[in-house]
Amino acid sequence: MAIVRIPPVLRPSTGGAKEVDAAGGDVGTVLHSLAEAHPDTQSQLFAEGGELNRYVNVYLNDEDVRVLGGLDTAVGDGDIVVILPAMAGG
Amino acid sequence: MSPSGAEFIRQIKTQIAEVDPADVHAALNDGDGNGTVTIVDVRESDEIAQGHLPGAKLVPRGYLESRIEGAVPDRSQHVVVYCASGNRSALAAKTLAELGYEHVESMTGGITLWKDRGYKVDVPRKITAEQRERYSRHMLVPEIGAEGQYKLLDAKVLLLGAGGLGSPTALYLAAAGVGTIGIVDDDVVDLSNLQRQVIHTTDRIGTPKVDSAEITMKALNPDVNVVKYETRIDASNIMEIIEGYDVIVDGVDNFPTRYLLNDATVRLKIPVVSASILGFDGQLSVFSPYEGPCYRCLYPVPPPAELAPSCGANGVLGVLPGTMGLLQATEVVKLIVGAGEPLIGRLLLYEALGATFTELKVRRDPECAICSRPPDEISEDEMGVFPDYEAFCAAAG
Numbered sequence: 001m002a003i004v005r006i007p008p009v010l011r012p013s014t015g016g017a018k019e020v021d022a023a024g025g026d027v028g029t030v031l032h033s034l035a036e037a038h039p040d041t042q043s044q045l046f047a048e049g050g051e052l053n054r055y056v057n058v059y060l061n062d063e064d065v066r067v068l069g070g071l072d073t074a075v076g077d078g079d080i081v082v083i084l085p086a087m088a089g090g
Numbered sequence: 091m092s093p094s095g096a097e098f099i100r101q102i103k104t105q106i107a108e109v110d111p112a113d114v115h116a117a118l119n120d121g122d123g124n125g126t127v128t129i130v131d132v133r134e135s136d137e138i139a140q141g142h143l144p145g146a147k148l149v150p151r152g153y154l155e156s157r158i159e160g161a162v163p164d165r166s167q168h169v170v171v172y173c174a175s176g177n178r179s180a181l182a183a184k185t186l187a188e189l190g191y192e193h194v195e196s197m198t199g200g201i202t203l204w205k206d207r208g209y210k211v212d213v214p215r216k217i218t219a220e221q222r223e224r225y226s227r228h229m230l231v232p233e234i235g236a237e238g239q240y241k242l243l244d245a246k247v248l249l250l251g252a253g254g255l256g257s258p259t260a261l262y263l264a265a266a267g268v269g270t271i272g273i274v275d276d277d278v279v280d281l282s283n284l285q286r287q288v289i290h291t292t293d294r295i296g297t298p299k300v301d302s303a304e305i306t307m308k309a310l311n312p313d314v315n316v317v318k319y320e321t322r323i324d325a326s327n328i329m330e331i332i333e334g335y336d337v338i339v340d341g342v343d344n345f346p347t348r349y350l351l352n353d354a355t356v357r358l359k360i361p362v363v364s365a366s367i368l369g370f371d372g373q374l375s376v377f378s379p380y381e382g383p384c385y386r387c388l389y390p391v392p393p394p395a396e397l398a399p400s401c402g403a404n405g406v407l408g409v410l411p412g413t414m415g416l417l418q419a420t421e422v423v424k425l426i427v428g429a430g431e432p433l434i435g436r437l438l439l440y441e442a443l444g445a446t447f448t449e450l451k452v453r454r455d456p457e458c459a460i461c462s463r464p465p466d467e468i469s470e471d472e473m474g475v476f477p478d479y480e481a482f483c484a485a486a487g
Contacts, residue, residue, distance in 0.1 A: 087366040090341040
């Protein structure tokens with residue numbers, strides 16, 4: 001199980017949870033597990049073609065998955081997947 | 091019988107090594123001049139104000155034991171101490187040897203003989219006695235010191251927004267003695283601001299925020315030159331406003347301006363200390379063009395309006411902009427003074443409810459629409475390109 005950190009804008013879709021456990025051996029599977037458990041996150045994370053929305057940053061521990069293997073990046077047990085949206089409040 | 095003071099100093103001089111100013115001059119001008127010898131001036135501050143050896147560390151003898159480790163941490167470093175004529179420095183050299191400094195010499199004849207030989211003296215910048223007192227706690231920190239304080243006094247910092255984030259940064263940067271602080275904000279003080287925007291006051295409701303901020307900053311530190319821009323920054327005025335500033339503090343409340351600011355600052359190569367807040371969450375990073383990633387490297391595409399609750403009224407813990415704004419102010423001071431490791435290429439996330447900090451790596455994007463190209467290739471038309479500017483905020487409500 002990986003731990004997925006949920007940003008404030010997605011928390012209404014996860015019942016307010018800040019962290020959600022999700023199964024999967026790679027980042028894509030982990031995020032799909034999240035979307036299955038919390039269907040409202042589906043359209044916010046994934047585009048219609050199934051790819052990750054460009055405005056969603058995803059980190060495995062402290063590294064951007066864009067510089068790792070993208071959605072295919074392997075995820076180990078206890079790894080932290082951070083979903084990071086831009087925020088503009090000031 | 092106890093020796094006289096003069097006899098005591100003579101005895102000390104037999105126990106320490108002395109060096110002629112000619113040898114010190116040669117050592118300073120030898121090779122690249124870096125790192126071979128550290129010069130320490132042990133005179134009082136009023137004497138130092140008249141001039142000191144180039145590059146000398148200033149540690150008055152009265153503070154020698156307590157401050158030398160900050161000035162010269164490495165006890166194996168070759169140290170030359172001097173004073174006015176070579177007596178106090180002899181005593182200081184003895185003390186340093188007792189503190190474990192292995193290679194210490196006292197310069198004979200002090201700065202008087204140095205000047206007689208015609209060698210160069212640096213005359214420090216003059217600051218008033220009041221400034222010396224006001225900034226004394228900065229001057230005592232080795233990483234800042236007098237030189238760092240002068241940099242702060244000479245610095246020009248622009249704050250975008252005198253709201254939640256801008257309030258604490260403005261207060262602390264004014265207190266720190268940042269010489270010129272520009273503030274851009276077209277809003278007036280509203281009662282609902284005062285839960286977090288601590289630079290404003292209840293009796294200034296309805297007053298333009300730039301005016302209100304100026305009153306508080308000038309009351310805190312009259313040294314500060316406050317430059318007010320009572321306007322909303324946009325593509326037509328951004329270059330004119332931001333040019334000439336050393337650092338920009340981004341505390342704006344909307345995405346279009348954040349992208350516009352990024353593009354303009356990359357073009358002008360001005361570092362931006364950026365923070366954003368929502369609810370109990372904050373984000374912070376320093377975008378230093380061409381040295382690290384830019385805002386578009388981190389966020390190539392803004393989120394859709396429904397996922398960007400930034401334009402309308404949103405809840406935020408009143409203390410949170412204080413926390414994030416002061417982290418911004420800290421990064422600004424570090425950039426100006428040149429101390430520490432700035433938050434470049436790193437994104438700091440603060441989640442107040444859990445009291446957690448998370449640090450993420452931010453890489454330069456080799457395909458970044460803006461900073462992958464030289465600054466002079468970024469055209470006016472490209473800056474601040476943002477999908478459907480007006481519709482974006484309208485949809486977000």
